[in-house]
């Protein structure tokens with residue numbers, strides 16, 4: 001299926017939608033998930049258009065997964081988390097909702113379940129959480 005230039009993440013990349021930005025470089029962008037299933041739940045996306053893993057270039061995958069590792073480590077530090085869950089869905093049948101390639105990173109703690117999907121995060125809390133991850137990133 002074709003890439004839709006008006007998907008939500010394309011709008012965020014164009015600055016047409018707000019986000020809690022964590023990181024940006026030439027090829028990659030990272031921001032908080034607006035419905036966080038764990039504190040520090042962050043999305044990492046390539047800037048170039050692809051629906052998901054299946055149509056992304058190998059180059060985009062390589063650069064994006066390196067950023068997944070860097071931001072993942074920073075999020076673990078920021079939330080003192082011993083574990084990190086990385087999730088990535090391909091097409092609706094596999095649970096994909098937004099059709100611009102993205103990797104979820106979720107810091108995990110023993111005995112703390114993921115929150116149910118679809119619950120909006122508190123904006124003031126998201127502001128604080130984004131700052132915590134950016135600060136950990138700056139120290140790394």
Ligand code: AMP
Pocket residue numbers: 008017019032033034035036043089095096097098099102118
């Ligand atoms: P999926 O395509 O299944 O990986 O899910 C898309 C993810 O994007 C969900 O976790 C949503 O909470 C998240 N999401 C949807 N809209 C926004 C937005 N405007 N800003 C940040 N995250 C979003």
